[in-house]
Amino acid sequence: MLFIAVDDLNDWVGCFGGHPQARTPHMDRLARGGTAFLNAHCQSPLCNPSRTSLLTGLRPSTTGIYALEPWFRTVEPLRAWVTLPQYFAARGYRTLTTGKIHHDAYPPPEGRRDNTEFGVWGLFGGHGPFPTRTFVETPARHRLVDWGIFPERDEQQDDWKVADWAIGRMASLSRDKPFFLCVGLRKPHVPCYAPRKWFDLYPEEELMLPPVKAGDRDDTPRFSWYLHWRLPEPRLAWLQAHDQWRPLVRAYLACVSFTDSQVGRLLDALESNGLADDTIVVLWGDNGWHIGEKGMTGKTTLWERSTRVPLIFAGPGVAAAAVADSRPNCSTSTRRWSSCAACPREPTWRATASSRS
Numbered sequence: 145m146l147f148i149a150v151d152d153l154n155d156w157v158g159c160f161g162g163h164p165q166a167r168t169p170h171m172d173r174l175a176r177g178g179t180a181f182l183n184a185h186c187q188s189p190l191c192n193p194s195r196t197s198l199l200t201g202l203r204p205s206t207t208g209i210y211a212l213e214p215w216f217r218t219v220e221p222l223r224a225w226v227t228l229p230q231y232f233a234a235r236g237y238r239t240l241t242t243g244k245i246h247h248d249a250y251p252p253p254e255g256r257r258d259n260t261e262f263g264v265w266g267l268f269g270g271h272g273p274f275p276t277r278t279f280v281e282t283p284a285r286h287r288l289v290d291w292g293i294f295p296e297r298d299e300q301q302d303d304w305k306v307a308d309w310a311i312g313r314m315a316s317l318s319r320d321k322p323f324f325l326c327v328g329l330r331k332p333h334v335p336c337y338a339p340r341k342w343f344d345l346y347p348e349e350e351l352m353l354p355p356v357k358a359g360d361r362d363d364t365p366r367f368s369w370y371l372h373w374r375l376p377e378p379r380l381a382w383l384q385a386h387d388q389w390r391p392l393v394r395a396y397l398a399c400v401s402f403t404d405s406q407v408g409r410l411l412d413a414l415e416s417n418g419l420a421d422d423t424i425v426v427l428w429g430d431n432g433w434h435i436g437e438k439g440m441t442g443k444t445t446l447w448e449r450s451t452r453v454p455l456i457f458a459g460p461g462v463a464a465a466a467v468a469d470s471r472p473n474c475s476t477s478t479r480r481w482s483s484c485a486a487c488p489r490e491p492t493w494r495a496t497a498s499s500r501s
């Protein structure tokens with residue numbers, strides 16, 4: 145099994161229809177070869193609680209973990225809880241991980257040494273590389289909250305190196321033992337840096353901005369704001385005042401396409417190593433991301449933009465060219481890809497996008 149996690153990827157993926165201009169040919173190809181879950185939502189719209197929930201199979205209301213801390217093994221009821229990779233390991237799978245699967249630095253180094261969480265630890269990677277100074281001075285001046293054309297080549301990105309590590313392992317994975325290979329890609333999590341060719345896919349003058357409604361949070365309870373209001377991502381008002389809304393949308397899309405290309409490299413490597421026919425591929429996002437909707441950027445809200453995530457299963461035993469969609473506008477829960485493409489979704493996009501703002 146190849147288990148690909150993508151950090152902060154919302155539904156701006158071609159086959160999920162979140163942005164009409166998103167170019168993600170490799171995730172779309174994966175979806176066509178399997179089943180896309182069009183109404184998948186994360187269990188909690190933030191890395192640590194979402195990933196902890198997914199890997200333990202427990203809701204955040206059970207783990208009690210809603211924030212970037214703690215590492216769940218320090219919570220007594222979870223100290224010996226069997227995670228998904230441990231479940232596979234107990235059934236004879238070789239388990240390998242690279243990049244961000246558990247949240248950031250988790251587990252602490254001593255948790256990696258004894259190989260209790262995964263059998264093999266690969267390159268951890270990070271958000272790098274970084275320019276000598278940020279391109280955009282946002283109000284919070286957070287090092288990660290930045291966007292722009294950088295670096296020069298894909299190969300300089302940590303995500304490229306993480307994918308490389310996984311690809312290198314595929315060549316040597318023994319065919320006599322099944323594997324559970326986890327690859328955690330960081331983009332499009334901020335900083336939204338990508339080489340120029342990915343920005344060129346989205347010419348600024350043709351770019352569609354997400355539809356937003358003035359006063360959209362006027363009827364929301366104040367408490368709903370407290371979940372995220374002090375996070376470092378700028379608000380829409382700041383982006384508009386500083387002509388940064390369009391550049392951020394463009395940079396995010398560029399990073400989505402860069403990430404998609406890494407997914408493509410992984411899928412190609414499965415095929416070239418003769419592993420494609422008997423490997424199940426799962427691609428999942430840990431939370432979505434606002435880019436102007438509800439007056440904000442970032443995550444940690446309970447609105448759809450923050451909770452809806454891509455989820456694709458493909459491989460042996462998985463229905464191909466299928467979608468599962470439990471949204472009210474879809475008349476059946478599972479459809480063939482071609483028929484579901486006709487489902488109405490996000491009808492406000494084009495009208496709003498044509499009147500540039």
Ligand SMILES: [Ca+2]
Nearest residue numbers: 151152191430
């Ligand atoms: Ca995340």
